[in-house]
Amino acid sequence: MIDRTDQLPEAARESEVRSYSREWPVQFAHARGARVQDVQGRSYLDFFAGAGTLNYGHNPPALKEALLSYVAGDGITHSLDLFTAARTELLTALQQHVLTPRGLDYRVMFPGPTGTNSVEAALKLARKVTGRSSVVAFTGAFHGMSLGSLSVTGSESKRAGAGVPLAGVHRMPYDGFAGGTVNGPALLDAMLRSGNSGLDRPAAVIVETVQGEGGVNVASPEWLAELSDVCRRHDMLLIVDDVQMGCGRTGPFFSFETAGIVPDIVCLSKALSGYGLPMSLTLFRSELDVWEPGEHNGTFRGHNLAFVTAAAALRSYWRDNALENWTAHRAGHVEERLREVALRHEGLGARVRGRGLVWGLEFRDPELARRVGRAAFTRGLLVETSGARDEVLKLLPPLTVSDAELDEGLEIVAESVTAAAKDRAPQEARTS
Structure with a gap:
């Protein structure tokens, strides 16, 4: 992906140390639950969740209410x-x-x-x-x-x-x-x-x-x-x-x-x-x-x-076990869907691992993992890479993500792997 953040006014003042803004070169403005929105009004499904900070999604209502009440009361x-x-x-x-x-x-x-x-x-x-x-x-x-x-x-x-x-x-x-x-x-x-x-x-x-x-x-x-x-x-x-x-x-x-x-x-x-x-x-x-x-x-x-x-x-x-049980239930679904993706792309050396609602899809070629991440962004999904060589696509959806949103995000991952693999093939042919 071309780093377009130099076109944003804040880029002129910020240090070169910034990283995530290079992969997602837009200005985000609003967020709720598992979705964030940029200043142009485009919505993104968030499977990054602040690197695991937003386990309950963006602006969970009960927490927002408690915070606003506390601030309003000095x-x-x-x-x-x-x-x-x-x-x-x-x-x-x-x-x-x-x-x-x-x-x-x-x-x-x-x-x-x-x-x-x-x-x-x-x-x-x-x-x-x-x-x-x-x-x-x-x-x-x-x-x-x-x-x-x-x-x-x-x-x-x-x-x-x-x-x-x-x-x-x-x-x-x-x-x-x-x-x-x-x-x-x-x-x-x-x-x-x-x-x-x-x-x-x-x-x-x-x-x-x-x-x-x-x-x-x-x-x-x-x-x-x-x-x-x-x-x-x-x-x-x-x-x-x-x-x-x-x-x-x-x-x-x-x-x-x-x-x-x-x-x-x-x-x-x-x-x-x-x-x-x-x-x-x-x-x-x-x-x-x-x-x-x-x-x-x-x-x-x-x-x-x-x-x-x-x-x-x-x-x-955490007043009961409902969230824990729900996360365990969804873990099996995520694993099943990701293993289907890995099976369809055996030639890429794709491997799946994870637990709960943290999952990784590893590729033999680190550049491919990065391509998948960029392809996901263009399709409206925020997901990062990790590992020593950034060879793993890491999924961290909010624990409160809905079933429909979870399936939507996993479908985008599947589409992005297919797209990245197709983009990779012509390039390999040209360099061989």
């Missing part, structure tokens, strides 16, 4: 870590609808507005609790763009932007890496048992149950359970980064629930506010709360507008 907006009514309301809703039903005894920390803030706090806490400095992370991981989070991220291109050495991390193979020839938890266990491996006992292991940015790589429940056992056996803390996969993206509120494990520390952000407002939490077992007052802080750790919508989201969507 509610506190900024509060650092002062007690506010909005803060108490959120903590109450979190305890009632999430922690208590799952039997989780977690302390709640407000580390700042974004996912990387939560990860930084988790890493810092793990090192403080254990007195050890190194951390185990996995191939294909993405944990954020600040230095600590980058150190445990796998992407070569993203790590290169740090400009300084990223030390203190041992890398292990994720589930399925190198064709699944190496079992990461078993390897870690063997190295820690060896006494001759050169691997000092780490403070923690950080993992995503599904690697979204890494290419929708899915860890099996058995693999995650084995990893949890290894952490417990060697007195290492288990950190689950649920920034993108939490808040119902894979079905349950926490993505690790299907594995039957209880992490020591959990990182949440993205869909947590339910409304696209910046917010993150770091949850951890009560006995790990060794912080001194003010030892870790941030100016925007008290974003009350996000507290209001987050509490409304928990009350609206």
